[in-house]
Amino acid sequence: MRERADNSSTATLPEVAVEVDGLHKWYGDFHVLRDINLKVWRGERIVICGPSGGGKSTLLRCINRLEDWQQGRIIVDGVELTDDPKRILAVRRDVGMVFQQFNLFPHLTVLENCTLAPIWVRHLPKREAEALAMNYLARVKIPEQAGKYPARLSGGQQQRVAIARALCMNPNIMLFDEPTSALDPEMVKEVLDTMVELASDGITMLVVSHEMGFAREVADRVILMDDGQIIEINGPQEFFANPQHERTRAFLRQVLR
Amino acid sequence: MSAISDDSSSYVRRLPAASLKPPAAQAGIFGWLRANLLSSPGNIALTLVCIVVIAWAVPPLVRFFLIDAIWSGADREACLASAALPNPGACWAFVRVWFGYFVYGFYPAPERWRVDLFFAALALGVGWLARPRAPRRDIGAVYFFVALPILSFILLHGAPLIGLAVVPTSAWGGVLVTVVVAVIGMVFSLPLGILLALARRSELPVVKVAAVAFIEFVRGVPLITVLFMASVMLPLFVPERLAPDKLIRALVGVALFSSAYMAEVVRGGLAAVPLGQYEAAHALGLGYWRMIGVVILPQALRVTLPNIVNTFIGLFKDTTLVFIVGIFDFLRTIEAARADPRWTAPNVTVTGYAFAALFYFACCYGMSRYARGLETRLARAGRR
Numbered sequence: 001m002r003e004r005a006d007n008s009s010t011a012t013l014p015e016v017a018v019e020v021d022g023l024h025k026w027y028g029d030f031h032v033l034r035d036i037n038l039k040v041w042r043g044e045r046i047v048i049c050g051p052s053g054g055g056k057s058t059l060l061r062c063i064n065r066l067e068d069w070q071q072g073r074i075i076v077d078g079v080e081l082t083d084d085p086k087r088i089l090a091v092r093r094d095v096g097m098v099f100q101q102f103n104l105f106p107h108l109t110v111l112e113n114c115t116l117a118p119i120w121v122r123h124l125p126k127r128e129a130e131a132l133a134m135n136y137l138a139r140v141k142i143p144e145q146a147g148k149y150p151a152r153l154s155g156g157q158q159q160r161v162a163i164a165r166a167l168c169m170n171p172n173i174m175l176f177d178e179p180t181s182a183l184d185p186e187m188v189k190e191v192l193d194t195m196v197e198l199a200s201d202g203i204t205m206l207v208v209s210h211e212m213g214f215a216r217e218v219a220d221r222v223i224l225m226d227d228g229q230i231i232e233i234n235g236p237q238e239f240f241a242n243p244q245h246e247r248t249r250a251f252l253r254q255v256l257r
Numbered sequence: 258m259s260a261i262s263d264d265s266s267s268y269v270r271r272l273p274a275a276s277l278k279p280p281a282a283q284a285g286i287f288g289w290l291r292a293n294l295l296s297s298p299g300n301i302a303l304t305l306v307c308i309v310v311i312a313w314a315v316p317p318l319v320r321f322f323l324i325d326a327i328w329s330g331a332d333r334e335a336c337l338a339s340a341a342l343p344n345p346g347a348c349w350a351f352v353r354v355w356f357g358y359f360v361y362g363f364y365p366a367p368e369r370w371r372v373d374l375f376f377a378a379l380a381l382g383v384g385w386l387a388r389p390r391a392p393r394r395d396i397g398a399v400y401f402f403v404a405l406p407i408l409s410f411i412l413l414h415g416a417p418l419i420g421l422a423v424v425p426t427s428a429w430g431g432v433l434v435t436v437v438v439a440v441i442g443m444v445f446s447l448p449l450g451i452l453l454a455l456a457r458r459s460e461l462p463v464v465k466v467a468a469v470a471f472i473e474f475v476r477g478v479p480l481i482t483v484l485f486m487a488s489v490m491l492p493l494f495v496p497e498r499l500a501p502d503k504l505i506r507a508l509v510g511v512a513l514f515s516s517a518y519m520a521e522v523v524r525g526g527l528a529a530v531p532l533g534q535y536e537a538a539h540a541l542g543l544g545y546w547r548m549i550g551v552v553i554l555p556q557a558l559r560v561t562l563p564n565i566v567n568t569f570i571g572l573f574k575d576t577t578l579v580f581i582v583g584i585f586d587f588l589r590t591i592e593a594a595r596a597d598p599r600w601t602a603p604n605v606t607v608t609g610y611a612f613a614a615l616f617y618f619a620c621c622y623g624m625s626r627y628a629r630g631l632e633t634r635l636a637r638a639g640r641r
Contacts, residue, residue: 066536066539090542092540097537099533099537103533103536103537104537105534105537105552107556117541117542120547120551121547169541
């Protein structure tokens with residue numbers, strides 16, 4: 001399946017969900033991303049790990065163009081990201097993102113957080129958007145919190161709302177930027193459980209995370225990034241049992257202890 | 258009662274502790290006095306000083322403005338010192354006689370019902386929008402921002418087609434002009450200020466430079482200068498008959514002036530919205546204006562609400578400056594009336610200014626209280 005050429009001429013989505021090609025990015029003189037090449041297949045679940053400052057989040061944020069870059073190409077669902085705002089919006093509409101700090105809208109209720117984009121971007125009628133939102137809130141198991149404001153929820157609940165909010169746009173691809181790093185330990189599991197369930201639905205997922213248990217259970221491929229480069233890509237079995245690169249071994253020694 | 262004894266490290270409560278009343282010295286009115294007025298020697302001294310100041314200042318004021326005040330009369334004779342009235346107080350008769358002039362200016366008496374109707378329509382609009390629980394505030398907004406301006410123009414200016422005689426703006430005056438200038442200034446300065454603030458944060462250099470230049474120029478120039486430029490310099494470049502109405506020129510000047518200040522206030526609020534909010538809105542695929550309208554501004558304006566009202570209060574008081582270009586606002590009508598030879602008397606002047614102070618205080622304090630109420634309500638909503 002992985003050898004098949006992409007087929008974007010039909011109405012169905014291309015086999016390659018995300019293609020990153022020779023990507024370089026600098027912050028001033030600092031070379032944050034160095035020659036990143038990556039193909040993410042439709043339905044694939046990828047976990048990106050590595051030491052902090054290695055460029056993981058930056059790479060993820062390039063995929064929906066929250067960051068721009070100086071060299072290379074990114075193609076998402078067959079659309080090449082350029083400076084054209086129309087293309088950027090089109091890609092963002094079909095790519096959901098979950099942030100480390102949740103970034104819920106504090107002035108809106110949980111339900112309003114979820115219906116905002118369907119109403120304003122997809123132009124759904126309010127009632128339909130609310131039905132959609134309640135459906136996803138039920139899936140992340142907090143429908144009873146719909147009328148509350150985010151500040152009244154625990155961190156884990158807020159992150160699940162953030163996942164529901166992203167899902168309400170029916171994205172083809174979900175990006176998770178360290179979704180459990182800001183959570184108290186007892187709340188990590190409820191968010192990971194939600195993500196595991198989501199993974200079983202077959203949605204394409206790119207997850208920046210240090211949760212190695214999650215990576216082992218869910219990932220199709222695990223990537224180690226360090227110094228702005230992809231150091232190693234492998235299936236989870238091989239990645240954990242038989243890491244090839246010295247830096248991967250060092251990293252795994254650190255996080256697995 | 259059942260203290261933990263020193264030698265035991267374990268303890269189990271057998272009886273629930275009853276809820277008792279607080280000690281008398283800390284409750285009720287004595288508790289309040291103690292906590293707020295007499296909590297420390299410094300506080301006691303301050304309380305005493307305040308009592309002395311109040312005892313010294315308040316009785317003469319009450320005597321002048323209420324007890325010795327003259328409530329009726331046809332001219333200055335009623336308010337002058339005489340054998341029967343050796344120490345005349347405030348001359349409220351002056352305010353009573355001139356009241357119509359203070360409110361309407363030279364607006365012709367038979368047409369003044371139109372101004373009253375305008376005040377009523379305005380009060381309805383303000384009440385509709387200002388009450389958080391009022392029904393259908395969306396209709397209220399349409400009424401206030403679309404219907405009311407048209408209605409007001411027809412009412413105040415006149416429409417010969419439907420039998421309303423034209424009243425030129427030179428005949429407008431008093432509270433009418435003050436209210437018109439203030440309301441137009443507020444209604445235009447907020448959206449203009451928001452646009453300027455957004456422009457100032459724009460990534461497009463031309464937009465940004467234009468906004469910065471405008472804001473910094475206006476903020477660097479006194480309002481009087483702006484008004485002078487609007488009313489004196491404009492006719493130098495444009496023939497007088499092509500130049501817009503004098504009041505409109507002043508209105509434009511006031512609105513542009515306050516929008517520059519509003520822009521800086523709003524900019525502070527925009528800066529207070531975390532970057533993550535922009536990113537979340539971007540990630541959901543919201544375009545720029547939707548993001549600003551439904552995600553960023555609601556949060557930014559909430560933070561800046563006290564400052565916005567503060568700017569409104571400043572604007573309201575600044576409307577008095579339009580007298581400099583010959584427009585008869587409320588304060589100017591009092592000035593004109595007290596200079597009338599039939600009414601020249603020292604206590605008339607004091608009464609006129611006191612009346613003006615009362616009016617401005619009532620309006621500004623009202624705005625301030627309303628903002629406080631709104632703030633607490635929004636703070637409560639934020640914690641929900």
